[in-house]
Amino acid sequence: MKIKEPRKIRAILKIQSEMRKILAEHLRKKGFIEISPVILSPMTDPLNHPTMPGDVTCYGKQYHLTQSMIFHKQIAMKFLEKIFIFSPNIRIEHPDRKKTGRHLFEFTQLDLEVRGASREDMMNLCEELITDVIATIKRDCKTELDLLARRLKIPKKPFKQIHYEDAYKKYGKNFETMISKTHDGPVWIIDIPLKSREFYDREDPEKPGFLRDMDLIYPEGYGEALSGGEREYDYERIKTRIHKKGQKLSQFKEYMQVAKDDLPPSAGFGIGIERLTRFICGLKSIEDASLFPKVPGKYGI
Ligand code: AMP
Numbered sequence: 001m002k003i004k005e006p007r008k009i010r011a012i013l014k015i016q017s018e019m020r021k022i023l024a025e026h027l028r029k030k031g032f033i034e035i036s037p038v039i040l041s042p043m044t045d046p047l048n049h050p051t052m053p054g055d056v057t058c059y060g061k062q063y064h065l066t067q068s069m070i071f072h073k074q075i076a077m078k079f080l081e082k083i084f085i086f087s088p089n090i091r092i093e094h095p096d097r098k099k100t101g102r103h104l105f106e107f108t109q110l111d112l113e114v115r116g117a118s119r120e121d122m123m124n125l126c127e128e129l130i131t132d133v134i135a136t137i138k139r140d141c142k143t144e145l146d147l148l149a150r151r152l153k154i155p156k157k158p159f160k161q162i163h164y165e166d167a168y169k170k171y172g173k174n175f176e177t178m179i180s181k182t183h184d185g186p187v188w189i190i191d192i193p194l195k196s197r198e199f200y201d202r203e204d205p206e207k208p209g210f211l212r213d214m215d216l217i218y219p220e221g222y223g224e225a226l227s228g229g230e231r232e233y234d235y236e237r238i239k240t241r242i243h244k245k246g247q248k249l250s251q252f253k254e255y256m257q258v259a260k261d262d263l264p265p266s267a268g269f270g271i272g273i274e275r276l277t278r279f280i281c282g283l284k285s286i287e288d289a290s291l292f293p294k295v296p297g298k299y300g301i
């Protein structure tokens with residue numbers, strides 16, 4: 001952490017711990033089951049930006065460190081209807097991301113998935129979840145928020161929505177930063193073009209070339225909060241999308257075996273816990289949202 005005052009460090013960690021409790025309780029009340037994180041797997045999220053490989057050899061076989069649990073969430077839908085995971089992710093981001101204030105190479109996502117859900121179901125759930133966390137922290141962590149000089153506003157529902165293309169036209173290629181800096185409540189970006197995302201995001205059958213997915217942008221310049229959407233579940237369409245991305249089926253062999261048999265339709269999202277902590281506590285950098293931060297390009301314990 002850059003912050004050195006023990007009282008402030010304690011306040012941040014107390015708020016983060018409360019946040020985890022509120023999030024988990026909210027989801028449990030809605031019938032979600034928490035499953036354990038997966039750390040090692042032969043397959044992981046290929047992401048839409050380059051990261052350096054985090055690989056480990058066990059018994060002569062190669063495993064990837066989890067970049068996200070997307071494939072495991074989809075597979076879990078065969079057995080469970082609503083799941084969440086506090087999922088540690090390792091993404092060895094380019095060292096250029098050192099100064100963004102919102103990237104770590106080890107972080108935790110609250111990752112969730114719901115069988116048969118639509119993007120709109122997930123947006124509603126997310127709005128309820130975020131307003132609950134903010135309202136409860138405001139009520140129960142007053143001393144800590146005062147110490148951090150953070151004034152939190154409870155956002156009004158429904159959150160504003162902007163189509164990706166309109167955002168691009170209005171604000172240019174840095175639209176995410178611009179939207180974040182110019183709004184005082186969270187903003188949804190919807191209908192993201194197919195080429196900008198991963199193969200597992202479901203294409204909108206009524207709007208070919210665009211996805212049934214969304215990003216949430218925090219206000220006050222804090223940037224992206226989460227990404228999510230509906231998932232592709234049809235084996236042939238998944239195959240086509242993998243090829244379109246120039247990726248190899250063999251990279252996702254175990255996932256494809258399940259998809260061939262049966263992958264239920266689902267939707268979900270993943271929200272970064274450290275980014276949420278940064279926003280709720282009003283921190284300059286994500287580095288202050290973790291006791292042992294791993295900042296891209298830097299050595300950390
Ligand atoms: P993604 O699906 O790649 O957008 O990741 C889901 C969420 O995880 C993001 O919206 C962020 O909240 C969080 N996240 C992703 N990458 C990082 C990172 N390098 N450091 C911290 N949080 C991250």
Ligand code: MG
Nearest residue numbers: 215224226227
């Ligand atoms: Mg994202």
